[in-house]
Amino acid sequence: MPVDIYLNVAVGGILTGLVYGLMALGLSVIFGVVRVVNFAHGEMMTMAMYIAVTLFGAFHLDPLTMMVPIAAVMFAFGYLLQVRLINPFVTRPEYMQFLLLVAVAIIIINSLLIIYGPDARNVQTSYSYDSFQIGPLIVDATKLYAGIAAVVVAALLFGFFRYTRQGTAIRACADNYTGALVVGLDVKHLYALTFGVGAACVGAAGTMLLLIFDVTPSAGPAYTLLAFVIVITGGLGSMVGALIGGVLIGFTEAMAGLLFSPSAKSMFAFAILVLVLLFRPQGIMGKRTA
Amino acid sequence: MSAILSVDNVSKRFRGLVAVDRLSFEIEEGSIFAVIGPNGAGKTTLFNMIAGVFAPDSGTITFAGERVDGLSSDQICRRGVGRTFQIVRPFPGLSVEDNVIVGALLHERRVPEARARAHEVLRQLDLYDKRLQRASALTLPDRKRLEVARALATAPKLLLLDEVMAGLRPTETDRMVAILKQLNRESGLTILLIEHVMRAVMALAGRVLVMHHGAAIAQGAPAEVVRDRAVIDSYLGAEAISA
Amino acid sequence: MIARLIADIPPRGLALFGALLVALIAAPIFAGDYLLTVLIVILYFAYVGQAWNIMMGFVGQLSLGHALYVGLGSYIAAALFVRFGVGPWWGLVVAVPLAAAVGACIGFLAFRFRVAGVYFAILTIAFAEFARVGFDHLQWTGGSGGLFLPVTQYSYNDVWRLRGHPVMFYYILLAATALAFVLCRALLQSRVGYFWRAIREDEEAARSAGIDTFHYKMLAVVISAAMTSFAGVIYAFYYNNLFPEQVFHILRSIEIILGPIVGGVGTLFGPILGAFLLTGLAETLTAALAALGIDLPGAKQVFYGICLLLVVTALPEGVWPWLSRRIGLTERKT
Numbered sequence: 119m120p121v122d123i124y125l126n127v128a129v130g131g132i133l134t135g136l137v138y139g140l141m142a143l144g145l146s147v148i149f150g151v152v153r154v155v156n157f158a159h160g161e162m163m164t165m166a167m168y169i170a171v172t173l174f175g176a177f178h179l180d181p182l183t184m185m186v187p188i189a190a191v192m193f194a195f196g197y198l199l200q201v202r203l204i205n206p207f208v209t210r211p212e213y214m215q216f217l218l219l220v221a222v223a224i225i226i227i228n229s230l231l232i233i234y235g236p237d238a239r240n241v242q243t244s245y246s247y248d249s250f251q252i253g254p255l256i257v258d259a260t261k262l263y264a265g266i267a268a269v270v271v272a273a274l275l276f277g278f279f280r281y282t283r284q285g286t287a288i289r290a291c292a293d294n295y296t297g298a299l300v301v302g303l304d305v306k307h308l309y310a311l312t313f314g315v316g317a318a319c320v321g322a323a324g325t326m327l328l329l330i331f332d333v334t335p336s337a338g339p340a341y342t343l344l345a346f347v348i349v350i351t352g353g354l355g356s357m358v359g360a361l362i363g364g365v366l367i368g369f370t371e372a373m374a375g376l377l378f379s380p381s382a383k384s385m386f387a388f389a390i391l392v393l394v395l396l397f398r399p400q401g402i403m404g405k406r407t408a
Numbered sequence: 409m410s411a412i413l414s415v416d417n418v419s420k421r422f423r424g425l426v427a428v429d430r431l432s433f434e435i436e437e438g439s440i441f442a443v444i445g446p447n448g449a450g451k452t453t454l455f456n457m458i459a460g461v462f463a464p465d466s467g468t469i470t471f472a473g474e475r476v477d478g479l480s481s482d483q484i485c486r487r488g489v490g491r492t493f494q495i496v497r498p499f500p501g502l503s504v505e506d507n508v509i510v511g512a513l514l515h516e517r518r519v520p521e522a523r524a525r526a527h528e529v530l531r532q533l534d535l536y537d538k539r540l541q542r543a544s545a546l547t548l549p550d551r552k553r554l555e556v557a558r559a560l561a562t563a564p565k566l567l568l569l570d571e572v573m574a575g576l577r578p579t580e581t582d583r584m585v586a587i588l589k590q591l592n593r594e595s596g597l598t599i600l601l602i603e604h605v606m607r608a609v610m611a612l613a614g615r616v617l618v619m620h621h622g623a624a625i626a627q628g629a630p631a632e633v634v635r636d637r638a639v640i641d642s643y644l645g646a647e648a649i650s651a
Numbered sequence: 652m653i654a655r656l657i658a659d660i661p662p663r664g665l666a667l668f669g670a671l672l673v674a675l676i677a678a679p680i681f682a683g684d685y686l687l688t689v690l691i692v693i694l695y696f697a698y699v700g701q702a703w704n705i706m707m708g709f710v711g712q713l714s715l716g717h718a719l720y721v722g723l724g725s726y727i728a729a730a731l732f733v734r735f736g737v738g739p740w741w742g743l744v745v746a747v748p749l750a751a752a753v754g755a756c757i758g759f760l761a762f763r764f765r766v767a768g769v770y771f772a773i774l775t776i777a778f779a780e781f782a783r784v785g786f787d788h789l790q791w792t793g794g795s796g797g798l799f800l801p802v803t804q805y806s807y808n809d810v811w812r813l814r815g816h817p818v819m820f821y822y823i824l825l826a827a828t829a830l831a832f833v834l835c836r837a838l839l840q841s842r843v844g845y846f847w848r849a850i851r852e853d854e855e856a857a858r859s860a861g862i863d864t865f866h867y868k869m870l871a872v873v874i875s876a877a878m879t880s881f882a883g884v885i886y887a888f889y890y891n892n893l894f895p896e897q898v899f900h901i902l903r904s905i906e907i908i909l910g911p912i913v914g915g916v917g918t919l920f921g922p923i924l925g926a927f928l929l930t931g932l933a934e935t936l937t938a939a940l941a942a943l944g945i946d947l948p949g950a951k952q953v954f955y956g957i958c959l960l961l962v963v964t965a966l967p968e969g970v971w972p973w974l975s976r977r978i979g980l981t982e983r984k985t
């Protein structure tokens with residue numbers, strides 16, 4: 119096969135990987151700060167995707183332009199979820215948190231099934247079949263836009279955590295829970311804020327992903343797992359790691375799809391996960407030992 | 409009397425910090441040996457190496473004639489070393505009785521026999537009446553005794569006690585001291601304890617090792633050690649001698 | 652030995668269990684076809700829930716990939732039957748050790764490399780997903796198109812080849828559930844059971860008491876995997892069709908854990924009670940909706956999700972501990 123095809127697929131994979139990275143970033147933020155294992159992460163993303171599908175169907179609004187409102191809606195959802203349901207579980211054993219979020223996931227998946235039915239939905243924008251020629255490369259317009267959007271949102275997120283007061287407060291919470299309390303930070307609110315930010319992240323990622331993939335009600339678990347693979351591979355607690363992990367997985371997926379068969383993609387992601395869990399559990403950019 | 413435990417030139421460092429620095433000492437079988445020293449002196453690190461939580465970087469540890477450095481904690485327990493933890497760790501969801509049965513099952517293969525042995529130990533530790541209570545419901549002194557009971561049930565030749573008196577009132581301390589003395593006297597159990605409570609050290613120990621910055625600064629009979637200049641300066645303070 | 656098994660169970664408890672057993676044995680006589688199928692599903696989950704409970708409830712290892720063992724049992728027995736005409740009971744002889752071996756591999760990898768807690772759960776998910784995608788590509792077992800068992804007749808019950816009326820499957824699953832119950836009770840009372848519970852409570856402390864935690868955790872994983880694969884064999888011969896997408900799906904794994912969690916993780920009767928409660932109530936819900944003329948695929952699962960949510964937030968120990976205290980039985984949580 120000519121080199122061009124490999125390059126095109128690779129670039130496509132990297133761009134998609136950036137969106138995966140954004141999705142994983144949301145999980146990393148949630149787990150890194152609130153220390154809750156968000157098993158409903160993928161489901162939150164499918165929720166956002168379905169909202170985008172509905173808005174597109176009703177008003178023909180491009181998902182990317184809807185990104186901000188949808189992210190806002192997801193933020194509110196995440197905030198409320200944390201404050202109302204999850205907060206008491208922060209101090210409970212991990213498996214209890216896991217199960218709580220499994221319950222939330224089940225409810226979301228099947229509610230979506232009831233509302234939208236089992237068939238796949240997608241969004242056909244005016245540029246769905248466009249592509250750009252950059253030198254020898256042919257890049258899908260959808261993937262290019264999605265990738266750029268992902269980088270922009272990720273940069274905004276970094277900025278938020280680095281430079282704003284709230285962001286710094288959240289990082290303080292993550293570092294030292296008791297210390298944060300002692301200093302007078304409203305930890306409960308900050309946790310909810312973090313969860314909201316994570317949900318907004320995943321919501322934004324969802325709108326981008328909708329440009330590339332279809333959505334079904336039961337697509338959630340696969341994305342949740344993907345997010346976990348990325349976060350673990352990239353390194354728990356490392357935001358840069360999440361992006362690097364995302365790109366790596368996106369790239370591997372795309373190449374595996376090309377070299378072997380499209381449906382074998384996830385096998386490689388899982389193979390990577392197993393290897394990382396066994397040999398380098400702290401991930402590529404690994405910071406603390408969890 | 410032969411040495412049941414022999415620590416020879418043992419060192420351990422964590423990244424840049426030397427936690428234990430070429431430490432050597434021997435414990436005679438049937439004696440009670442105390443390790444004291446300021447916080448951060450390396451006592452618990454030493455303990456953890458003997459108990460098998462991690463291996464020393466250099467040096468050897470010999471127990472009952474066999475080299476044990478590098479063995480895992482369960483392997484070391486099976487060879488006859490029982491231990492308690494600085495922050496008490498009984499099995500919270502199990503009853504007092506079941507906690508000790510777990511220990512007894514190491515050598516008693518069948519549950520009825522293990523239960524009988526567990527009851528014996530519970531009586532020795534004065535916990536028999538509480539045997540059906542959940543471990544998590546006990547007070548701190550009781551939980552400490554429970555940990556000792558669990559360790560004893562494994563029929564150890566050497567018992568490692570990590571600050572077992574911490575948090576106990578003087579009367580409770582005396583009670584624990586009396587129990588330990590009795591165990592040592594009646595069954596010849598060798599005891600190695602880390603302790604800050606000097607009252608207990610003076611009452612129990614036949615020999616004392618003082619650690620500071622990972623190294624031994626004094627070793628000998630309690631009365632001598634507490635008068636050692638270096639020990640007073642680094643740890644005890646002049647007032648402690650009268651305790 | 653029976654004396655030891657029933658020691659310190661209050662006579663009322665024994666009577667209740669006895670009554671339940673008798674009722675279940677007699678049930679097919681009174682139950683219609685529909686109710687019989689519901690009972691079969693209940694018993695299936697009661698059995699599989701107990702197998703899972705060994706890993707989680709007794710030893711504290713959260714497995715979210717148990718569908719892997721069901722799937723292996725199903726596919727191995729079914730493939731042997733379809734390709735070589737090997738009967739299911741011989742198929743068991745092959746499937747169970749194989750599933751146990753896979754469990755041992757996962758256990759070995761996890762425990763040697765200190766993968767614990769949530770990471771362990773994710774690892775189990777990964778392996779099940781691996782199998783799902785793998786079997787999708789395995790042409791020898793039909794790939795994604797599925798594997799179909801020839802259905803020859805329903806008229807008489809051929810236990811040897813598991814061809815026949817659902818009532819045959821009912822009694823097999825009932826026997827399996829009852830035997831599993833007895834086995835779990837015996838295990839818990841034994842030396843193994845004490846060591847398991849110690850590991851569940853505090854693995855480090857358990858090691859300090861001389862327990863070879865690696866060995867005992869492996870034992871739990873292997874027993875759990877082996878027991879679960881038996882259910883897989885029954886599943887294959889009852890439904891007569893297998894699709895990797897369904898059999899190995901993570902939602903199957905989640906269904907398996909719902910019963911024990913709702914009923915009470917770590918208890919003996921919890922998984923059984925949970926299966927009855929969940930499936931029973933879910934079927935009632937579906938029937939009620941149908942009576943109202945509403946057909947909502949997914950309504951049952953939303954119900955499961957809500958149940959799980961309620962149990963996890965309000966009754967984390969599960970329904971059985973609460974219930975047994977109410978009816979004066981107090982089976983102390985292990």
